[in-house]
Amino acid sequence: MSQERQHLFDKPENVRRLLRVLYLACALLLAADLFVHRHVEHDWESLWGFYAGFGFAACVSLVLIARQLRKLLKRPEDYYER
Amino acid sequence: MSASLPPFAIFFAGALLLVLLHGRLQKTLLLLVPLLSVALLLGVPEGLVVKVQLLGYELVPYRTDRLSLLFAYVFNLAAFIGIVFSLHVQDRIQHVATLVYAGSALGAVLAGDLISVFVYWELAAVSSVFLIWARRSPRAVAAGWRYLVFQFLSGLLLLAGILMRFHETGSLAFDYIGLDDVSGWLLFTAFGIKCAFPLLHNWLTDAYPEATPSGTVFLSAFTTKAAVYMLARGFPGTEILIYIGAIMTCFPIFYAVIENDLRRVLAYSMINQLGFMVCGIGIGTSLAINGAVAHAFNDVLFKGLLFMSMGAVLHMTGKIRATDLGGLYKSMPVTTGLCIIGACSISAFPLFSGFVSKSLVMAAALQEGHHWVWLVLLFASAGVFHHAGIKIPFFAFFAQDSGIRTTEPPLNMLLAMALAAVLCVTIGLWPAMLYNLLPFPVDYSPYTVTHVLAQLQLLFFSALAFTWLKLSGLYPPEIRSVNIDVEWFYRWLGPRAVARMTRALDRWQVYTRIGFLRHLGTLFGTLFLYHGPQGILARTWATGSMVLWVVILLGLYLVAYYY
Numbered sequence: 100m101s102q103e104r105q106h107l108f109d110k111p112e113n114v115r116r117l118l119r120v121l122y123l124a125c126a127l128l129l130a131a132d133l134f135v136h137r138h139v140e141h142d143w144e145s146l147w148g149f150y151a152g153f154g155f156a157a158c159v160s161l162v163l164i165a166r167q168l169r170k171l172l173k174r175p176e177d178y179y180e181r
Numbered sequence: 182m183s184a185s186l187p188p189f190a191i192f193f194a195g196a197l198l199l200v201l202l203h204g205r206l207q208k209t210l211l212l213l214v215p216l217l218s219v220a221l222l223l224g225v226p227e228g229l230v231v232k233v234q235l236l237g238y239e240l241v242p243y244r245t246d247r248l249s250l251l252f253a254y255v256f257n258l259a260a261f262i263g264i265v266f267s268l269h270v271q272d273r274i275q276h277v278a279t280l281v282y283a284g285s286a287l288g289a290v291l292a293g294d295l296i297s298v299f300v301y302w303e304l305a306a307v308s309s310v311f312l313i314w315a316r317r318s319p320r321a322v323a324a325g326w327r328y329l330v331f332q333f334l335s336g337l338l339l340l341a342g343i344l345m346r347f348h349e350t351g352s353l354a355f356d357y358i359g360l361d362d363v364s365g366w367l368l369f370t371a372f373g374i375k376c377a378f379p380l381l382h383n384w385l386t387d388a389y390p391e392a393t394p395s396g397t398v399f400l401s402a403f404t405t406k407a408a409v410y411m412l413a414r415g416f417p418g419t420e421i422l423i424y425i426g427a428i429m430t431c432f433p434i435f436y437a438v439i440e441n442d443l444r445r446v447l448a449y450s451m452i453n454q455l456g457f458m459v460c461g462i463g464i465g466t467s468l469a470i471n472g473a474v475a476h477a478f479n480d481v482l483f484k485g486l487l488f489m490s491m492g493a494v495l496h497m498t499g500k501i502r503a504t505d506l507g508g509l510y511k512s513m514p515v516t517t518g519l520c521i522i523g524a525c526s527i528s529a530f531p532l533f534s535g536f537v538s539k540s541l542v543m544a545a546a547l548q549e550g551h552h553w554v555w556l557v558l559l560f561a562s563a564g565v566f567h568h569a570g571i572k573i574p575f576f577a578f579f580a581q582d583s584g585i586r587t588t589e590p591p592l593n594m595l596l597a598m599a600l601a602a603v604l605c606v607t608i609g610l611w612p613a614m615l616y617n618l619l620p621f622p623v624d625y626s627p628y629t630v631t632h633v634l635a636q637l638q639l640l641f642f643s644a645l646a647f648t649w650l651k652l653s654g655l656y657p658p659e660i661r662s663v664n665i666d667v668e669w670f671y672r673w674l675g676p677r678a679v680a681r682m683t684r685a686l687d688r689w690q691v692y693t694r695i696g697f698l699r700h701l702g703t704l705f706g707t708l709f710l711y712h713g714p715q716g717i718l719a720r721t722w723a724t725g726s727m728v729l730w731v732v733i734l735l736g737l738y739l740v741a742y743y744y
Contacts, residue, residue, distance in 0.1 A: 106511045108579065118648065125645050128638045137631045140547040141555070150638040157563035158646035165438035166657045172439070172664040179663070179672045180320075 125151070185231050187243040187291060188218035188253065189301075192260075192284025196277050208268055211276060215261035218287070222253055230293060238353060241293030247620040248474065252290040252410045254618065255478045256283065258604070259402035259485060266489050266597035267395030278311035279399055286403035290410045294353045295343040295368075298411070302339055302375075305404060306332030312396030313388050321391040327672075328388035330743050331381075332404075334736065335374035341732040342367030348725055358415035363729075369416060376408035376459060377452045379428045383667040385452065386436075390444040390501075394492030397444060401451060401488050402481045409458045409477045418465025423546075426460025427554050429453065430561035436666065437568035441502050441659050443577055444491050447484065450569040453561055454480045454527070460558065461542040464549050467621035472541025475615055479526065479534040479608060486523035486601040487573060490516055493590040493598070494577055500585070503572075503659040508582030515589050517578040519598040526605040528570035529562060531636055534605040537612035537627045540636075544625065563643045570640075571647050576659060671743075679744050 108114055129151050139145045195214035202210055227250065231243035245253075260283040267275065282305055289301035306329065313325040345364035347353055358365050370381075377385045385405070389397050416422060433449035433456075440446045454476070461473030493516050494509065495501045510517040522533070529535035539562065546555040589595060608615050616623040650656040665673075697704075711718045 108510075121641070121644060121648060125641050128634070128641055131634055132638070135630055135634055137635070138629065139631065140544070141552060144635070148638070150635045151642040153559060154563045154639040154642035155646045157560045158567050158643045159650065161434060161560075161564050161567060162438055162646075162650050162656060165435045166655075168435055169439045169657060169660075169664070172436075172666075173660070173662045174665055176661050176663055178665070179668075 185229065185243065186221060187231070187288070188221045188257070189284040189287040189291065191218040191221065192280050192287065196280035196284065199273070199277050199280060207273075207276070211264050211268065211280075212261075214280060215257050215264060215283070219254075219257045219261070222250070222257060225250070238296070239294070240297055240353070241355075242288075242297050243291055244293030245291065247618070248410070248413060249290050251474055251478060251618050251620070252406065253287055255406070255481045256287050256290065256403060259283075259399070259481045262482075262485060262489075262597050262601050263395065263398045263402065265593055265600065266398055266492070268593040269591045270393075270395055272315055274311055275315045275393065275396065278308045278315070281308035282312070282399060282403060286407050289407045293355055295339075295346070295355050296353055298355055299336065299339050299343055302371075302407075303333075303336045305407070306336060309400060309404060312399055313392040315393045315396060316391060318391075324388045324391040326743070327668075328384050330739060331374060331384035333739060335371045337371075337732060337735055337739070338367050338374070339371035341728055342371060344728050345725055348728075355414065357417070360416070360419055360421070369419075372408045372411040372415070373425075375404055376412060377405060377429070377455055378425055378459075379432060380667055382429075382433075382452050386433075386445055386448040386666065387668055389448045389451075390442050394496045398485050398488045398492060401447075401484050405451065405455055406477050406481055409455065409462070409473065412459065412462050413470060413474060417462055417470055419463055422459050422463025423551060423554055424463075426456045426458070426463055427557045429456030429459055430558055431456070431564075434561060434564035434568055436664060437564075437572070439657055439664055441504055441661060443501050443503055443506070443573055444488065444495070446503075446568060446573060447487055447491060450527070450565060451480075451484055453565055453569075454484065456561065457539055457542050457558065460554065461545060464542070464545050464551065466545055466549060468541055468548065468625065469545035471616075471619040471621050471623055472538060472543075472545055475538035475541060475619055476535075478615060478618075479538045479605070482601050482604050482608075483523045483526035483534060486598055486605065487520065487527065487569065489594065489598045489601065490520035490523060491573070491577065493594050496594070497587045497590050498585050502661065503576035503580075504661050506577045506583050506585070507580040508578070509585060509587070510578040511582070512585070512587045513578070513589055515595060516598070517574065519595075519602045520574050520578065522602040522605055524570045524574050526609065528566035528640060529636060530640060531609075531628070531633045532606070533609040534615075536609060536636065537615065540627050540632060541623075541625060559639070563639055566640050566643045567647060571644065676744060 129148055132147055137145060143149055191214055195210060199207060199210055225245050227245055227247060229243065229245045230241060233240045233242055264279065267279065270276070285301040285305035285308060289298055289305065292298045292301060310325045310329050313321055313328060342364045343353070345367065349362065349364060358368055360366060360369060374381045389400050392400055412422065430453050433452040437446045437449040440449060458473040458476050461469040461476065491501060494506065494513070497513070498506070500506055526533040526535045529539045543555060543558055546558060612627060647656070710716060713719065
């Protein structure tokens with residue numbers, strides 16, 4: 100398959116471009132917190148960057164805890180068939 | 182007259198007729214059934230109640246109100262989309278099972294009495310298992326049996342609950358039930374099994390990934406959503422559901438992160454979505470109930486879409502493990518795009534369907550002062566984006582190129598996915614279309630600046646977290662493995678304990694036989710004491726306690742038979 104054409108993410112610079120868009124979007128969304136007045140139901144919501152920080156922390160802790168859980172839960176693929 | 186012809190009758194008639202037809206005629210009939218049924222449904226007025234007298238009992242096989250009609254619509258929609266998706270399948274058993282299964286799900290939500298519910302409950306269990314067995318692998322056959330045991334356990338509890346309730350209240354009507362007595366708890370547990378409550382959930386993650394590519398699509402639509410309907414009808418505002426729902430949104434996402442089989446990832450993610458619905462039903466305000474059923478409606482579509490895209494991958498490549506896949510966007514770009522639409526919808530991105538329904542439940546949790554529950558739901562929302570929104574498309578279609586080169590799936594599969602995707606986006610863009618169908622009037626607008634910004638921040642920073650973890654190598658690599666869950670008790674510990682017990686019994690049975698013969702005389706004396714004219718066991722017993730003991734015996738028999 101050496102003749103196969105190059106696909107979108109075969110080029111590292113396209114991946115870099117995508118990541119840069121993500122970083123930029125995150126920065127803009129965080130900056131928007133400074134300008135937008137929120138109509139909130141709960142005090143925590145009015146903290147600057149609450150949702151951004153919570154989303155980031157939630158995902159990092161989710162993955163790190165899941166990593167630890169794997170030590171407890173992981174078994175070979177044919178575990179139940181033996 | 183035609184208004185009282187129930188739509189599920191079309192499905193059952195279709196299933197009978199399907200046995201006789203071949204090829205093109207068979208496909209035409211398959212497509213016609215849900216279309217005819219929906220035509221009937223659209224002509225039905227709200228508040229229709231069809232009563233039948235049977236053996237002196239008043240049954241209500243057909244009842245329509247806003248709640249049951251909404252579920253009937255979405256089941257019809259799911260049946261149509263699923264049938265289009267499975268049109269290429271050359272397996273009569275699957276098609277017949279599909280029609281019976283969809284018909285029973287429709288029947289269950291349109292039934293107005295508990296006996297009818299029970300009949301459809303069991304019919305759905307028996308017909309759906311054929312969608313698992315149709316995979317025809319030893320693994321699928323075994324998983325199908327385990328699935329059936331749980332479905333029958335649920336049916337058994339349901340029947341016991343119905344009988345006890347009838348004994349106590351003299352009514353078979355299916356309205357608010359509540360947890361005031363034993364029969365309420367029995368019904369609650371019966372629905373809870375099918376709704377995948379924590380610890381009772383494992384049948385779902387065990388069996389759904391073993392079904393055929395198209396079978397899983399139907400399975401994901403009907404059983405659990407029918408259970409959600411039952412809870413919404415029988416137990417709205419039951420506080421314990423709030424906490425059960427919150428747990429359901431949380432624990433499966435940890436499993437989803439480390440699971441290798443992508444359809445099992447979706448199965449765990451399904452429990453997470455059911456958690457939002459269960460939580461909403463528990464909160465019980467009109468906003469929360471609206472949110473729960475709206476989310477059920479949307480979940481049928483976006484979870485169906487995700488299961489279809491993974492089914493398409495499985496159908497084309499024969500592989501479904503994250504470790505075997507990757508780079509498929511090169512040969513399946515359309516499927517990739519459709520899968521991403523499903524991923525955006527389940528992650529509740531603004532402009533997609535999940536956004537307009539999940540936020541109803543979240544808003545209700547805050548309004549009612551359940552702040553901790555709200556935080557848990559928020560955590561689960563970030564988590565859902567992580568495992569269903571990013572993990573599924575990323576490991577199947579992007580990530581490391583697996584070297585697999587295939588083509589797009591057959592046209593009917595693409596069309597079914599496209600239809601579901603269009604609906605996801607349409608509901609996201611014009612939520613009023615869905616809101617107008619909900620049981621209570623909706624006074625809520627999801628598209629406020631505050632809400633959109635908050636949701637975008639949550640999601641983009643979750644994506645940022647994924648990127649960071651992936652680039653820094655902290656993200657756990659996909660590994661060929663299984664992760665033990667509750668099933669460990671009955672798939673690993675159970676069989677070993679039984680084998681051990683049998684060996685021990687073998688050794689001791691010789692001794693017990695000798696001992697038994699020696700003490701025969703004493704035994705007869707004891708028997709006379711208990712069963713004789715004055716004996717305690719010769720008394721008359723209440724029917725209620727008899728029913729309970731019969732249920733326990735049948736339950737034990739079911740477990741014993743399974744091993």
